[in-house]
Amino acid sequence: MKKTSTFLLLLAFAGYFLSCVHEVSILEDKALEETLNSRSPSGSYSYFILPQSDDYANIPNQDVKNPITPIKVTLGRLLFHETGLGLEPNNPVSKETYSCSSCHNAERGFTAGRFQGVADGALGFGVSGEGRNKNPLYLGDQVDAQGARPLPVINTAFVTNALWAGTFGSFGANEGTESVWHQDTLVEINFDGLQGLEANNNRALIVHRQVVNKAVTDSLGYTAMFDAAFPEVPESQRYTRKMAAFAIAAYFRTILTNEAPFQLWLKGDKAAMTNEQKNGAMLFFGKAGCSSCHSSPSLNSQPHRFFALGVKNLYQSGYDVFRTGPTDKRNLGRGGFTGRDEDMHKFKVPQLYNLKNVGFYFHGASKTSLRDVVNYFNIGLPENPEVPTSQVTPLLHPLNLTENEINDLVDFLENGLYDPNMKRYTPAVTMSGNCFPNNDSQSQHDMGCQ
Numbered sequence: 418m419k420k421t422s423t424f425l426l427l428l429a430f431a432g433y434f435l436s437c438v439h440e441v442s443i444l445e446d447k448a449l450e451e452t453l454n455s456r457s458p459s460g461s462y463s464y465f466i467l468p469q470s471d472d473y474a475n476i477p478n479q480d481v482k483n484p485i486t487p488i489k490v491t492l493g494r495l496l497f498h499e500t501g502l503g504l505e506p507n508n509p510v511s512k513e514t515y516s517c518s519s520c521h522n523a524e525r526g527f528t529a530g531r532f533q534g535v536a537d538g539a540l541g542f543g544v545s546g547e548g549r550n551k552n553p554l555y556l557g558d559q560v561d562a563q564g565a566r567p568l569p570v571i572n573t574a575f576v577t578n579a580l581w582a583g584t585f586g587s588f589g590a591n592e593g594t595e596s597v598w599h600q601d602t603l604v605e606i607n608f609d610g611l612q613g614l615e616a617n618n619n620r621a622l623i624v625h626r627q628v629v630n631k632a633v634t635d636s637l638g639y640t641a642m643f644d645a646a647f648p649e650v651p652e653s654q655r656y657t658r659k660m661a662a663f664a665i666a667a668y669f670r671t672i673l674t675n676e677a678p679f680q681l682w683l684k685g686d687k688a689a690m691t692n693e694q695k696n697g698a699m700l701f702f703g704k705a706g707c708s709s710c711h712s713s714p715s716l717n718s719q720p721h722r723f724f725a726l727g728v729k730n731l732y733q734s735g736y737d738v739f740r741t742g743p744t745d746k747r748n749l750g751r752g753g754f755t756g757r758d759e760d761m762h763k764f765k766v767p768q769l770y771n772l773k774n775v776g777f778y779f780h781g782a783s784k785t786s787l788r789d790v791v792n793y794f795n796i797g798l799p800e801n802p803e804v805p806t807s808q809v810t811p812l813l814h815p816l817n818l819t820e821n822e823i824n825d826l827v828d829f830l831e832n833g834l835y836d837p838n839m840k841r842y843t844p845a846v847t848m849s850g851n852c853f854p855n856n857d858s859q860s861q862h863d864m865g866c867q
Contacts, residue, residue, distance in 0.1 A: 445695055446687045452702050456712070465714050466683045467572065470671040470842075476574045478670075480612040483663045485670055492642045493668025494844050496629075496661050497521075500856040501637045501849035505626035506537045507559040511552065511857070515539070517621065517665070518854035520567045522546050523839045526771040527569040527672065532736045532782035536625050537561035541859040547776070548863055549855070551739065561625055562739035564747035565731055566782040569775070571839075572715035572768045574670040579617035581764045581780045582747070582754040583721050586613030590721045594755055604754075614669055618662035631656040638848040674715075674770035674836035679829070690833050696822075697829025705794070705816055705826055716769040716834070723751040723763035725808040727799020729783040736782065748803075750780070762804045771839060773831040787830045791823055 453462035468475040473485040483489075496502065500516045520534030521527045522545065529535070530546020538560035541548040551560055565581050577589035584591075587610045598607045603620045611619075622629065634640040634656045646664055647655050654660070674680065679698065681689035690698070701707045713719040730748040732741050746753035752761030764780050778784040783800070784793060797815040799806070818826065847853055852866035861867055 442687070442692070445692065446682075449695055449699055449702075452699055456702050456708050462683060465679075467673045467675040467680055467714050468574070469675060470673050476670050476673075478574055478577055478612060480615050480663075480666065482611065483615055483666060485667045486646065488642065488646045489664045489667035490671050491668075492639070492646050493664035493666070494842065495639070495642075495847050497665050497668060498844055498853040499637070499847045499849060500851040500853055501847065502622075502627040502629060502633065502661075503537065503625075503856075504628040504633065507561070507626075508538070508552070508554055510554055511537050513849075513851060514857040514860075515561075515625075515855055516853050517625070517627075518843075519549070520563065521570050522854045523843050524774075526773075526775045527571050527839065528775050528777075529567045530776070532566060532734065532777045533731060533738050533741075534563045534567040535560055535739070539855075540857050542855050542863040544863075545774075546854075549860075552857075557739050560739040562741070564741040564745050565780040566777050568767060569771065570669050571672055571674060571771055572717070573614055574673065575713050575715040575717055575719060575768065576721075577613050577719075578721050578765075579613040582751045583613075583723065583765050584754045585617035585620060587611055587616065589613070590723075597755055612666070614666035615663055618665045618669075619659050622658040622662060627658070629656065629658045629661040672839075672842045674834070674839075676838055677770055677834050677836040679833045680836075682833075691828070693825045694829045694833035697825040697827070698833060700818070700822055700826045701829055704822070705818060706812070707794075707826075709812060710766045711769055713768075718766040722766050723760065724766065724810040724812065725750070725762040725804055726764070726779070726793075726813055727762075727801050727804045727806075727809045728779040728781055728793070729801050730781040730803070732781075733801065733803075734781050734783045762808045769830065770834045771836055773835050788823070788827050791818075791827055791830070795823065 450462050453465060454460055457464040476485060479485055497517045500513050503511070503513050503515045506512055515536040519536045520529045522530060524545040531549060535549055535551065538552050538555040539549045540552050541550055543549065568581065578586040578591055584604060585607065587607045591607060598604050603623065606616045606619055609616065634643055640656065643655050643660060647660050650660060678689040678694065710718055710722065710724065731738055732743065741747065749761050750764040752763065772787060776785060778787065778790045784790050794813070795816045795818045797813050799809045799813065852861050852864060
């Protein structure tokens with residue numbers, strides 16, 4: 418009898434303890450909801466819910482000249498991964514060996530998997546992009562490399578002006594900058610009156626020497642898909658880089674991290690995040706002040722804002738880089754585009770989902786973990802002597818986070834914002850049947866794609 422009474426007492430205590438834990442969890446969820454409500458422009462935390470990828474009517478910032486349709490998305494997904502478009506490399510040895518996804522592969526958060534993206538002029542893939550290196554047959558200035566860390570093509574439905582400087586797109590942040598659109602033939606694309614994705618994708622296909630014309634679409638088997646995607650476009654204009662750019666833009670807008678734990682929590686599954694991740698979210702939207710800049714559903718800024726954080730540029734970060742250096746105007750960020758003194762060294766606020774395995778952070782890839790990023794903001798001191806102190810945002814200041822708070826904030830950024838299934842946005846095969854994201858012999862070997 419005594420043993421039974423003890424057991425019942427312990428059982429009652431366990432039930433009471435679990436009830437208390439449950440009540441505390443409910444209170445924590447309620448506190449986070451209230452914090453999010455206070456940060457939401459709509460007054461409701463539902464503002465931060467990303468749309469479903471096939472809910473086209475609720476995907477924002479669509480170009481009126483390019484509404485999303487299923488066939489456009491399918492075509493864009495294939496073209497983005499199609500190495501068969503790489504027909505004008507600087508050296509014939511690289512023909513049909515690279516694609517848009519060479520610098521934006523899904524396994525690394527749709528980034529390059531290394532500090533600098535390299536398309537034409539590189540060999541290899543490694544496990545997830547880190548093994549891509551310069552082809553020894555290329556000179557350094559022949560390599561198609563980017564002057565800043567590649568931005569992920571994730572949640573770009575919330576991007577109105579593309580690139581770190583917001584250079585491309587006729588509207589949004591670029592309204593009133595028309596006087597600088599004549600600076601080169603690529604920026605002149607802004608005169609076409611396009612949203613940022615459409616304008617930038619058109620530019621990218623040109624810069625990366627990818628070819629789209631009727632002969633190419635016929636040979637690769639895409640002509641019927643272009644016909645179905647753009648029946649209203651005259652045939653003389655249909656099989657072009659511009660229409661390919663439109664299809665890829667439609668595809669981009671559907672790449673949404675709507676299965677991340679934070680998204681599931683927002684939609685009602687309060688067990689989707691751990692207590693540590695919830696604490697991290699409270700810090701993100703509260704004490705740490707991250708949401709002062711990262712304020713949209715994708716946790717970029719809307720409208721786009723640009724800040725100088727005093728971080729190093731790519732050429733300063735200790736890597737063996739190509740086609741960039743001290744005189745690269747891309748080091749000046751927004752100022753390199755507008756030429757305005759007040760814009761110098763300011764870069765766009767990027768989205769924050771699926772950064773856990775990107776491996777390189779800030780525009781110059783000067784940090785290699787999200788913990789490094791959080792520590793940089795927590796210390797609050799600029800590291801680049803080339804950036805005048807007067808340009809550095811006053812939002813960069815010591816945050817006075819404790820070690821436990823740093824741990825929780827990093828956990829939220831790494832895991833609470835991580836959608837584990839980005840492969841759902843990639844095709845099984847492309848129409849050419851080529852390997853992707855790269856099709857050179859070393860990449861084929863690395864990926865087991867022969």
